[in-house]
Amino acid sequence: MEPKYSALEIANYFLLRAEKEDQELLSNLKLQKLVYYAQGIHLAMHGEPLFGDQIEAWIMAPLFRTCIISTRSMELVEFLPIPTLSLPR
Numbered sequence: 001m002e003p004k005y006s007a008l009e010i011a012n013y014f015l016l017r018a019e020k021e022d023q024e025l026l027s028n029l030k031l032q033k034l035v036y037y038a039q040g041i042h043l044a045m046h047g048e049p050l051f052g053d054q055i056e057a058w059i060m061a062p063l064f065r066t067c068i069i070s071t072r073s074m075e076l077v078e079f080l081p082i083p084t085l086s087l088p089r
Contacts, residue, residue: 007064008052010035029061036062 018026021024026034041049056063 001048003049005051005053006066007035007039007051008066010051011064011067014038028067032063034068035064035067041079056081 009030011034015026018024031084038054039055042048047085053064053066056065
């Protein structure tokens, strides 16, 4: 089955959630880790990937190039609503 989302859409979900809850801004490092954990949790719970983007192993954290390139400007990129995505708190 083809993944429903891209890593960038999941990153946007976390950025919007943090903004909505008036939390501190997410650093790129924290954002990369959250996207990585979302992939792992989804794989464990559903047996299939949440997105198909390539994960790179870097020293500080896993990295998704699609997310780091888009978040460099510190602006949200085009967001597609993800109403069915539910992550544990």
